[in-house]
Amino acid sequence: MQTLLLETHGPVLLIRLNRPEALNALNSTLMGELVQTLAEADANPDIRCIVLTGSDKAFAAGADVRQMAPMTYAEVLSANLFGAESQAIMSIRKPIIAAVSGFCLGGGCELAMMCDFILASDTARFGQPEVNLGVIAGMGGTQRLTRAIGKAKAMEMNLTGRMMDAVEAERAGLVARIIPMADLVAEAIKTATTIAGKSRLAIAAAKESVNRAFETTLSEGLLFERRVFHASFATEDQKEGMQAFVEKRPAIFKDK
Numbered sequence: 466m467q468t469l470l471l472e473t474h475g476p477v478l479l480i481r482l483n484r485p486e487a488l489n490a491l492n493s494t495l496m497g498e499l500v501q502t503l504a505e506a507d508a509n510p511d512i513r514c515i516v517l518t519g520s521d522k523a524f525a526a527g528a529d530v531r532q533m534a535p536m537t538y539a540e541v542l543s544a545n546l547f548g549a550e551s552q553a554i555m556s557i558r559k560p561i562i563a564a565v566s567g568f569c570l571g572g573g574c575e576l577a578m579m580c581d582f583i584l585a586s587d588t589a590r591f592g593q594p595e596v597n598l599g600v601i602a603g604m605g606g607t608q609r610l611t612r613a614i615g616k617a618k619a620m621e622m623n624l625t626g627r628m629m630d631a632v633e634a635e636r637a638g639l640v641a642r643i644i645p646m647a648d649l650v651a652e653a654i655k656t657a658t659t660i661a662g663k664s665r666l667a668i669a670a671a672k673e674s675v676n677r678a679f680e681t682t683l684s685e686g687l688l689f690e691r692r693v694f695h696a697s698f699a700t701e702d703q704k705e706g707m708q709a710f711v712e713k714r715p716a717i718f719k720d721k
Contacts, residue, residue, distance in 0.1 A: 469495070477515070478506045480515065481518050481520075507558055516653045526573055547603055561579075565649075566588050566646050571592070584652065584653050586645065587645060590630055594628075666697070
């Protein structure tokens with residue numbers, strides 16, 4: 466069975482995780498294929514934005530415990546378990562939207578947080594229950610989650626394994642918007658199509674600048690943002706975008 470199902474919607478690539486028998490648990494095959502698919506999409510000039518989703522029942526219920534259970538410390542250390550995949554996903558320059566329904570737990574929650582933002586259905590449930598297995602999160606559940614929702618909630622979720630529903634996740638800042646489950650994927654594709662209509666240069670710069678806020682001090686982040694803003698005035702898209710605004714017409718960007 467294919468672990469990923471792909472659909473192209475104009476400039477948008479929809480990637481659907483497809484291990485229904487395991488609630489889309491992340492095993493080495495799925496993660497390897499996901500990394501390869503994302504890299505190919507990043508290199509494809511016809512793809513401008515990516516949507517990553519699962520099923521109505523689960524975005525991904527975690528990493529594949531059956532695969533991990535017999536592994537030793539030496540084996541996971543030597544394999545750098547999930548390390549290379551995480552770094553590869555974070556290196557994708559094109560925007561990635563996570564469209565989450567149902568369970569989004571453990572590695573699934575961490576995968577969603579690696580995307581640029583999360584759109585959630587009203588059935589979404591987020592959590593880091595690794596403590597129930599005698600381990601801790603290993604792909605950002607103690608780090609990205611803390612930066613996204615603050616220490617108190619992240620600490621509680623990592624220590625208790627409690628799940629957070631979509632309303633709480635939006636209120637905490639983990640989720641951008643809540644959408645009815647029946648409309649989730651269509652709305653994610655619509656949002657991705659809106660992004661795809663912008664200047665590729667401006668989108669890449671905006672993504673890089675927002676991500677920089679997680680990695681540096683405010684003063685250094687502001688300096689980086691200002692320098693990238695200044696650099697945008699060297700592009701044809703800046704001239705076209707501002708001229709179109711003055712002329713009250715849609716901009717026609719050429720990614721130059």
